[in-house]
Amino acid sequence: MAFNQIQFQHGMSITEFLGCFGTEAQCAEAVKQARWPDGFRCPSCGVADHYVVGHGARKLFQCNGCRHQTSLTAGSLMEHTKLPLTTWFLAGYLISQAKTGLSALALKRQLGVSYPTSWLLHQKINRAMARQESTHRLSGLVQIDDAYLGGERTGGKPGRGSENKVPFVAAVSINGKGHPMHLKLNLVSGFTAQAIKEWARDNLAPGSVVTSDGLSCFGAVTEAGCIHMPVVVGDLKPRDLPQFKWVNTVLGNLKTTLAGAFHSLKYSKYAGYYMAGFAYRFNRRFDLHTLVARLIVDVARCGPIPKRVLRAQAEACF
Numbered sequence: 001m002a003f004n005q006i007q008f009q010h011g012m013s014i015t016e017f018l019g020c021f022g023t024e025a026q027c028a029e030a031v032k033q034a035r036w037p038d039g040f041r042c043p044s045c046g047v048a049d050h051y052v053v054g055h056g057a058r059k060l061f062q063c064n065g066c067r068h069q070t071s072l073t074a075g076s077l078m079e080h081t082k083l084p085l086t087t088w089f090l091a092g093y094l095i096s097q098a099k100t101g102l103s104a105l106a107l108k109r110q111l112g113v114s115y116p117t118s119w120l121l122h123q124k125i126n127r128a129m130a131r132q133e134s135t136h137r138l139s140g141l142v143q144i145d146d147a148y149l150g151g152e153r154t155g156g157k158p159g160r161g162s163e164n165k166v167p168f169v170a171a172v173s174i175n176g177k178g179h180p181m182h183l184k185l186n187l188v189s190g191f192t193a194q195a196i197k198e199w200a201r202d203n204l205a206p207g208s209v210v211t212s213d214g215l216s217c218f219g220a221v222t223e224a225g226c227i228h229m230p231v232v233v234g235d236l237k238p239r240d241l242p243q244f245k246w247v248n249t250v251l252g253n254l255k256t257t258l259a260g261a262f263h264s265l266k267y268s269k270y271a272g273y274y275m276a277g278f279a280y281r282f283n284r285r286f287d288l289h290t291l292v293a294r295l296i297v298d299v300a301r302c303g304p305i306p307k308r309v310l311r312a313q314a315e316a317c318f
């Protein structure tokens, strides 16, 4: 699908969303389907035979084998939540449909919840996206570039290595027609051979053919079984070269998103999650209509975040 067709495709309207996920019972059923697509299985002993106590989000499933009781949200990202599932689902809808990202503050206004609540929802949903993004690697032809968050220009080249900037790698896989397929945005400890080797092992399939502007550390992708094709940039800027068209387009969009939605982003702490959220939406742009349903599945299947992690984040934020 060409880019212009992607931009004009229909997402899910709010009316349609509310028709599918407007009540607690609908949301509870969706969580159940996401967590146990082949029917309930006791998380303790694996037995399917069970009975149900209560209703809606507070429904309890009791195993007939070992008597273990579990709730719809136990062991998931939504564990111990006091919010209605409809609020979680609406947050997922708003985050998934916002073309240029959505801040925790915008989420607070739209949901009518307190800022700490919207902040936690925002964090958790972005973490679910990041977790899902970490499960795939790019393959085939891949354009990569080094970039920084913070400082004067997100995605800008000048000032490599300057203070208060968070280094990250942007990588886009390209199909045989030269169209962008999938995106990876990952924080790295720096632009060193060791950091790039580790990044490539986690994010590129062996045999990928990697084009870069020749920054010396990128040669380390060969240590992860990839083929490196450095392009001599000379006096030109990489954004002027066709070899870097898509990675530069993406970096430009990312810059707009972060500038518009995340004015006070504490880059070093949270940037990885927000960039993963951006990549999550980009990688599912071919089908905006099912994006929200898939996000709900990913949120329902994401494990809980330990309380100590959340507490540390809350202290840093409020």
Ligand SMILES: [Zn+2]
Pocket (backbone or CB within 6 Å): 042, 043, 044, 045, 046, 047, 063, 064, 065, 066, 067, 068
């Ligand atoms: Zn059991």
